[in-house]
Amino acid sequence: MLFCRLSKRRTKxxxxxxxxxxxxxxxxxxxxxxxxxGPIRNHAKLAKDILTIAEKEVKLALRFKLSFFLxxxxxxxxxxxxxxxxxxxxxxxxxxxxxxxxxxxxYNFILFLLIGMFMDTxxxxxxxxxxxxxxxxxxxxxxxxxFLAPINKLSxxxxxxxxxxxxILPMYIMFGIISLTLMPIGIEKIxxxxxxxxxxxxxxxxxxxxFGSISLFQENLTPLAGYFRMGITFFSCFYYPIxxxxxxxxxxxxxxxxxxxxxxxxxxxIRSVWFGNGLPPTEIVFGFIPINPLIYLVAVAAIAPLxxxxxxxxxxxxxxxxxx
Amino acid sequence: xxxxxxxxxxxxxxxxxxxTNNAFRDFFLPTNQSFRxxxxxxxxxxxxxxxxxxxxxxxxxxTLTKCLCGLLQPTEGTILxxxxxxxxSLQDIGVALGNSMIYYRLTGYSNLKYFAKLYGxxxxxxxxKELAKFFGIEKYLYNFVETYSLGTKSKLAxxxxxxxxxxxxxxxxxxxxxxxxxxIAIRREIKKMGKTVLLTTHYMxxxxxxxxxxxxxxxxxxxxxxxxxxLKKIVEKNxxxxxxxxxxTEKLLNELKCxxxxxxxxxNHENFRIILDKSAELNKLxxxxxxxxxxKIDEEEPTLQDAFLQIVEAxxxxxxx
Numbered sequence: 001m002l003f004c005r006l007s008k009r010r011t012k013x014x015x016x017x018x019x020x021x022x023x024x025x026x027x028x029x030x031x032x033x034x035x036x037x038g039p040i041r042n043h044a045k046l047a048k049d050i051l052t053i054a055e056k057e058v059k060l061a062l063r064f065k066l067s068f069f070l071x072x073x074x075x076x077x078x079x080x081x082x083x084x085x086x087x088x089x090x091x092x093x094x095x096x097x098x099x100x101x102x103x104x105x106x107y108n109f110i111l112f113l114l115i116g117m118f119m120d121t122x123x124x125x126x127x128x129x130x131x132x133x134x135x136x137x138x139x140x141x142x143x144x145x146x147f148l149a150p151i152n153k154l155s156x157x158x159x160x161x162x163x164x165x166x167x168i169l170p171m172y173i174m175f176g177i178i179s180l181t182l183m184p185i186g187i188e189k190i191x192x193x194x195x196x197x198x199x200x201x202x203x204x205x206x207x208x209x210x211f212g213s214i215s216l217f218q219e220n221l222t223p224l225a226g227y228f229r230m231g232i233t234f235f236s237c238f239y240y241p242i243x244x245x246x247x248x249x250x251x252x253x254x255x256x257x258x259x260x261x262x263x264x265x266x267x268x269x270i271r272s273v274w275f276g277n278g279l280p281p282t283e284i285v286f287g288f289i290p291i292n293p294l295i296y297l298v299a300v301a302a303i304a305p306l307x308x309x310x311x312x313x314x315x316x317x318x319x320x321x322x323x324x
Numbered sequence: 325x326x327x328x329x330x331x332x333x334x335x336x337x338x339x340x341x342x343x344t345n346n347a348f349r350d351f352f353l354p355t356n357q358s359f360r361x362x363x364x365x366x367x368x369x370x371x372x373x374x375x376x377x378x379x380x381x382x383x384x385x386x387t388l389t390k391c392l393c394g395l396l397q398p399t400e401g402t403i404l405x406x407x408x409x410x411x412x413s414l415q416d417i418g419v420a421l422g423n424s425m426i427y428y429r430l431t432g433y434s435n436l437k438y439f440a441k442l443y444g445x446x447x448x449x450x451x452x453k454e455l456a457k458f459f460g461i462e463k464y465l466y467n468f469v470e471t472y473s474l475g476t477k478s479k480l481a482x483x484x485x486x487x488x489x490x491x492x493x494x495x496x497x498x499x500x501x502x503x504x505x506x507x508i509a510i511r512r513e514i515k516k517m518g519k520t521v522l523l524t525t526h527y528m529x530x531x532x533x534x535x536x537x538x539x540x541x542x543x544x545x546x547x548x549x550x551x552x553x554x555l556k557k558i559v560e561k562n563x564x565x566x567x568x569x570x571x572x573t574e575k576l577l578n579e580l581k582c583x584x585x586x587x588x589x590x591x592n593h594e595n596f597r598i599i600l601d602k603s604a605e606l607n608k609l610x611x612x613x614x615x616x617x618x619x620k621i622d623e624e625e626p627t628l629q630d631a632f633l634q635i636v637e638a639x640x641x642x643x644x645x
Contacts, residue, residue, distance in 0.1 A: 045444065048441065048444075049441075049442060052438060052441040052442055055438075056427070056430070056434070056438045059430055059434055060427065060429050060430065063429040063430075063468075140424070140425075140426075140427065140428060141421065141424040141425045142425055142426065142427050144395050144421075144425060145419075145425035145426070145439065145484070146442065147395070148393055148394070148395065148414060148417070148419055149414060149439065149442035149443050150414040150415050150442075150443070151442055317397050318397075
């Protein structure tokens, strides 16, 4: 009996050594090659490439100026208006006594929604930008031309990111002024908010690159990325407090999933910085492990682009561009 | 190092779904198929050598070009550029695939500037102007590419491939859509540059003009590879006749097809181009032609195109057997 168990264990170990380890080594090598070698070898080139890609993207976006204006200025307003109407209705009917949950009250709900809209805009722009760009570039064959040049694919994430950040800048300034007029905050709080926005944007762009890769390599699966994005949006609580998510099981599963979502953590940090005492929440608890949400956000934002580039590189090599 | 570009036993297999005209069946009972676009291809290009890649449509020319520049990963085999893997030699390669790979929603200048910066070209402004002058697209440089004619797009695509002055040029039908004068000028310039070039083309005169060596590819295999002169020797003993017939041309065509001594026939209405194996067979043909109303008969020197057709047809026969 004992011999049999030992033998099974040995077989498992042997399997791990023979089958699993070489595969793990190969994945590690590929990752090293795809991610680390390029950017570490030449930082200046990476920075130049990011700016070059950003410049090109801005020029492409400005080709049709009216569409650009509507997309970046009007769409966010359209997104926020229904929520403002619903919240106003609720507070008017209850004479301001209705408790939605979290920090939302009849005094600050517009600002609460504006912060949510900022985040939602950054998230949506980051997540969707690669999909539309890749599908266009796939048929123009320019994506191939770009990758024929000796660039690191990380520059693609940040290049597109910089161009998108520039594109939404007018909207950002306009609503930033409105938000600061509604509830002025100190410069240190503004800096924390900008940092968190940057982190959320990096995560969104990385997710966007993965979704974009799916569209590029297998256009059939494009809708799946849309469903995934809708799921993340739901669990990011852009327009409602987390406490509004119903308690379904004793583990409070919906709220727990939302807390695992780094985008929600970013939204939560900015809201507590804006409405609270100026410091991000000290810790969140995943299971039994307490983690500082800002550290969690920074860690995810650091790993996400690397994973996205790795996935893109791998799919590029295995599948090549399909669909034309 | 002798060879600048080396492909060793390169095989590329594409897996795809077979489509029929029955959409219902395609959706519920899909048939997966694989297609061997390249089959154990090995070849090499020496420094400063120009190699022409000729082949019928779908023979694997573009796939091979894409594998050589790293856009496609070979299923098997290795590709070395300057002794290094392709991904480490991207700076040395310039690729032009027809008139694609340019942003239609940008101006010509913005296109060239973008790629020049990605390749780290320092004085990109002067380089862009130099290339624009050479290709004769200076006056269109600040217009959006979507307004360009086909030929201007081809010129811009070529300028894009050459923007970083690469050592190796992979050109897939570079003169597609260009007027004859421009085609000749580009050929002259490619020759003058003295670069290592892989040229994919359907124009035989272009291949003959430019190439030190020609590789003929069919069904993903290189079936012949030699200098243009040596390839032409294959058809050296052949006789090429141009005929103009009046009357029943179809009957003549059918009769010619049955004759073993006729190597190849190309027709255009009442004009026939016939290649005979040997001069000794000429009498047999003339005897056959007495039954038809022959208006004109000319003899001409066999060309590279004849050699190409003969090699491809011989391969076809081999495959049928």
